[in-house]
Amino acid sequence: MAYFIESELREKYKNSFDLEQLSVESSxxxxxxxxxxxxxxxxSYRDKELIYSVKFELESYGYKVYIDWIDDNQLSREEVxxxxxxxxxxxxxxxxSLVFVTTENSIDSKxxxxxxxxxxxxxxxxxxxxxxxxxxxxxxxxxxxxLYDYITKDYPNKLYINDRKNPIKNGFFRDIxxxxxxxxxxxx
Numbered sequence: 507m508a509y510f511i512e513s514e515l516r517e518k519y520k521n522s523f524d525l526e527q528l529s530v531e532s533s534x535x536x537x538x539x540x541x542x543x544x545x546x547x548x549x550s551y552r553d554k555e556l557i558y559s560v561k562f563e564l565e566s567y568g569y570k571v572y573i574d575w576i577d578d579n580q581l582s583r584e585e586v587x588x589x590x591x592x593x594x595x596x597x598x599x600x601x602x603s604l605v606f607v608t609t610e611n612s613i614d615s616k617x618x619x620x621x622x623x624x625x626x627x628x629x630x631x632x633x634x635x636x637x638x639x640x641x642x643x644x645x646x647x648x649x650x651x652x653l654y655d656y657i658t659k660d661y662p663n664k665l666y667i668n669d670r671k672n673p674i675k676n677g678f679f680r681d682i683x684x685x686x687x688x689x690x691x692x693x694x
Contacts, residue, residue: 508641508658508659508660509636509637509638509641509643509645509658509659510560510563510635510636510637510638510657510659511637511638511639511640511641512556512609512637512638512639513639513640514559515555515556515559515560515563515637516555516556516559518559518562518563519555519556519558519559541600542570542600542601542602543570543571543572543597543600543601543602544569544570544571544601544602544603544692545564545569545570545571545572545601545602545603545604545605545692546572546597546598546601546603546604546605546621546625547560547561547564547571547572547573547605547607548604548605548606548607548617548618548621548622548625549573549606549607549609549612549615549618550607550609550611550612550614550615550618551575551583551615552611552614553607553609553611553612553637554575556607556609556637557573557607558573558576560607560635560637561573561576564605564665567663567665567688567689569692572597572600572601574594574597577597578593578597581593581594586616586617591620594617594621594624595624598621598624598625598628598629599628601625601629602629602631602692602693603629603631603632603633603692604621604622604625604626604629604631604632604633605632605633605634605635605657606618606621606622606632606633606634606635606651606654607635607637608634608635608636608637608645608647608648608651609637613648626654631691631692632654633654633655633656633657633667633688633691634647634651634654634655634656634657635656635657636656636657655667655668655669655691656668657688658685664687664688665687665688665689666685666686666687666688667685667686667687667688667691668684668685669684669685669686
């Protein structure tokens with residue numbers, strides 16, 4: 507079982523496409539063709555490089571992933587507005603799941619707790635995707651994140667949802683009861 511590692515994600519980003527071009531192309535494509543998503547990716551915009559790599563990896567498993575600054579690049583990230591909230595609600599209503607990418611920056615996000623609460627109340631299919639500094643790190647998240655299952659991966663090509671009992675001890679995720687294939691979880 508492995509978490510997503512920050513340095514690996516940054517390396518993937520360095521070897522990736524031009525983000526601005528991708529954002530424009532993705533936005534145009536989504537307006538015309540995409541009417542649903544597998545994953546609404548809740549994240550901090552400060553983690554743009556990491557998030558692009560997470561999107562790329564999740565899409566390599568065949569999932570359709572929504573990211574606001576790629577798919578709706580007209581949205582304002584500096585201000586919390588009713589118009590932005592309506593667009594995000596619309597996108598969340600078209601998503602099967604919400605994946606909450608937690609990093610050091612996610613603690614300061616204005617939107618992430620709101621997205622999590624909205625989606626959990628609407629659908630309930632929420633998972634935490636911890637991004638850690640090194641392979642040996644354990645994930646320590648905000649206390650309320652312990653209410654949700656979390657994603658890990660086994661190499662080469664499997665994502666899992668980890669179910670927990672007593673999810674938080676000293677702020678760390680522990681006591682894994684079982685793991686479920688991510689695709690099975692997404693489609694149940």
